[in-house]
Amino acid sequence: MEQSMTNATTSKAANDTVKRGLKTRHVSMIALGGCIGTGLFVASGSAISTAGPGGALVAYIGMGLMVYFLMTSLGEMATNMPISGSFAAYSAKYVDPALGFAMGWNYWFNWAITVAVDISTAALVMKFWLPGVPGWIWSLIALLLIVTINAFSVQAFGETEFWMSLIKVVTIFVFLAVGLLTIVGIMGGKGPGLSNFTYKQAPFVGGFPAILSVFVVAGFSFQGTELVGITAGESEDPSHSVPKAIKEVFWRIILFYILAIFVIAAVLPYTSKDLLGSSASDVAISPFTLVFRRAGLAAAASVMNAVILTSVISAANSGMYASTRMLYSLAKEGYAPHFLERTGKNGIPYFSLIATTIVAALTFVSSIAGPQIYMWLVAASGLTGFIAWVGIALSHFRFRRAFIKQGHQLSELKYHAKWFPIGPLLALILCIAVIIGQDPQSLFTGNWEQVLVTYMSVPLVLVLYFGYKLKKHTKLIPLDKVDVSPVHKDGTLKDDAAAEKN
Numbered sequence: 001m002e003q004s005m006t007n008a009t010t011s012k013a014a015n016d017t018v019k020r021g022l023k024t025r026h027v028s029m030i031a032l033g034g035c036i037g038t039g040l041f042v043a044s045g046s047a048i049s050t051a052g053p054g055g056a057l058v059a060y061i062g063m064g065l066m067v068y069f070l071m072t073s074l075g076e077m078a079t080n081m082p083i084s085g086s087f088a089a090y091s092a093k094y095v096d097p098a099l100g101f102a103m104g105w106n107y108w109f110n111w112a113i114t115v116a117v118d119i120s121t122a123a124l125v126m127k128f129w130l131p132g133v134p135g136w137i138w139s140l141i142a143l144l145l146i147v148t149i150n151a152f153s154v155q156a157f158g159e160t161e162f163w164m165s166l167i168k169v170v171t172i173f174v175f176l177a178v179g180l181l182t183i184v185g186i187m188g189g190k191g192p193g194l195s196n197f198t199y200k201q202a203p204f205v206g207g208f209p210a211i212l213s214v215f216v217v218a219g220f221s222f223q224g225t226e227l228v229g230i231t232a233g234e235s236e237d238p239s240h241s242v243p244k245a246i247k248e249v250f251w252r253i254i255l256f257y258i259l260a261i262f263v264i265a266a267v268l269p270y271t272s273k274d275l276l277g278s279s280a281s282d283v284a285i286s287p288f289t290l291v292f293r294r295a296g297l298a299a300a301a302s303v304m305n306a307v308i309l310t311s312v313i314s315a316a317n318s319g320m321y322a323s324t325r326m327l328y329s330l331a332k333e334g335y336a337p338h339f340l341e342r343t344g345k346n347g348i349p350y351f352s353l354i355a356t357t358i359v360a361a362l363t364f365v366s367s368i369a370g371p372q373i374y375m376w377l378v379a380a381s382g383l384t385g386f387i388a389w390v391g392i393a394l395s396h397f398r399f400r401r402a403f404i405k406q407g408h409q410l411s412e413l414k415y416h417a418k419w420f421p422i423g424p425l426l427a428l429i430l431c432i433a434v435i436i437g438q439d440p441q442s443l444f445t446g447n448w449e450q451v452l453v454t455y456m457s458v459p460l461v462l463v464l465y466f467g468y469k470l471k472k473h474t475k476l477i478p479l480d481k482v483d484v485s486p487v488h489k490d491g492t493l494k495d496d497a498a499a500e501k502n
Contacts, residue, residue, distance in 0.1 A: 032245075038121075069426060071246045095398050099465060115146070178297070192266060
C-alpha cells in the first residue's frame with residue numbers, strides 16, 4: 001500500500017514538472033531571436049526619419065544599455081533559481097505575492113494577445129505573394145503550426161527557434177555586408193559615403209523630444225529579451241547557458257541594431273518617404289529591401305518578405321511558449337487553477353497550452369467580428385513588456401539587498417550582475433520614463449479617451465495587484481524574511497520539490 005502511494009506521488013510529480021531539454025545554443029538563439037523582428041527589419045526606418053541618423057543611434061544605444069542591465073539582473077536571479085515563469089515568481093518571492101500575481105497574469109495576457117496579433121500579421125505578409133487567398137486561412141495555418149510545435153516537446157520548440165533565429169541572423173550579416181559595399185561604391189553605383197549624416201538638419205533632427213519618441217520605438221524593438229528568464233526553467237544547464245546567452249545576446253543586439261541603423265542612415269537620407277513604413281505590410285519599403293535594391297538585387301522584396309514571415313512565425317511561436325509557461329507557473333504558485341500545472345510525459349503543460357490557444361483564437365476572431373474589441377485588447381497589452389521590465393528591476397534590487405542583509409557573499413552566486421544598484425535603478429527609471437513617454441501630449445491636454453487606450457495596461461496591473469492584496473492581505477516581504485536560497489537541503493530545486501509535495 002505504501003509502495004503504491006509512493007508510486008502515485010512520483011507519477012504525479014512527473015506529470016506536474018516541465019523537462020530540462022533546452023541546450024545552450026537554444027537558449028542563446030531564443031533570447032536573440034526574441035528581439036529581432038519587424039522592429040529592426042521595418043520600423044528602424046521610421047526611427048531614422050523621426051530623429052535623424054544621430055538621434056536614432058543615441059536612442060537605440062541608450063535602450064540597449066538599459067536592456068543589458070535588465071538582462072544581467074534577470075540572469076543573477078535565474079541562475080540562482082531557474083524556474084519557469086521566472087520574473088513573476090521572483091516578484092512574489094522577493095517583493096510581494098500580490099506583485100507576482102499581477103506580473104504573471106499581466107504577462108500571460110500580453111503574450112496570448114500578441115500571438116493573435118502575430119498570426120494576423122502572418123496573413124498580411126502572405127498577401128504579398130497570394131493576395132487572392134482570404135487572410136484568415138493563413139492565420140489559421142500559422143496558429144495550427146505554432147500549437148503543433150509547442151505540443152511536441154521543449155526540444156522541438158528550441159530547435160525550431162534556433163533555425164528561425166539563424167535565418168534572421170544570416171540576413172542581417174548579408175545586409176550589413178551589402179550595405180557597407182554600397183556605402184563605399186563597390187555595389188550599386190557611386191557610394192554616398194557619410195554625406196547623409198550631414199544632410200540638411202542631420203545628424204540630429206527634432207531635438208530631445210524626437211530622441212525620446214524613438215527611445216519608445218527602440219523599447220518595443222527590444223521586447224522579448226526577457227524570454228531568457230522563462231527558458232531558464234527548462235534549460236539543461238541554466239548556470240552556464242543563461243549567463244552565456246546574456247553576454248552573447250547583448251553584444252549581438254547592439255552590433256546588429258547599431259550597425260544596421262548606421263547602414264540604413266548612410267544609404268538613405270532621413271527625409272526619404274520610404275523610411276515611414278512601420279509594419280510587416282510595408283515590406284516593399286522596408287529599409288532592408290531598399291538597401292538591397294540600391295545594390296542591384298532585384299528579388300530583394302521577396303527575400304525580405306520571406307525573412308519577415310519567418311520573424312512573425314518565430315514571434316508567435318515564442319509568444320505561445322512564454323504565455324504557456326507563465327500560466328503553468330501561475331498554477332504552480334497557486335495563482336491559477338491547479339489543473340493548469342499538469343504536464344504530459346514530454347513535459348508540456350497541455351492544459352496551459354490549450355487555454356492560451358483558446359484566448360489567442362478568440363482574440364483573433366474578435367479582430368474580424370468586432371474590430372473595436374480587438375483594438376482595446378491590443379491596447380490593453382501594449383505596455384505589458386515594459387511593466388514586466390519594471391518588475392524585473394524591482395525584484396533584483398530587493399533580491400540583492402536581502403541576499404547581502406542575510407549575511408551572504410556575492411561569491412556564492414553562480415552569476416552576479418555588475419554595477420549594482422546602478423543597473424536596476426537606472427532600468428527602473430528609464431522604464432517608467434518610457435511608459436509615461438508613450439503619449440505625453442494626450443496626458444498634458446487631457447485627452448482621456450486616448451490616454452485610456454494608450455495606458456490601459458497600467459490600471460489593469462494596478463487592479464490585479466490591489467485586488468489580490470485586499471483579498472489575501474499580503475504585505476511587502478521584509479528583507480530578512482526574503483527566501484534567497486537557491487535549492488532545498490536535499491538538493492532539489494524549489495519548483496521540483498513543490499511538485500513532489502503536491
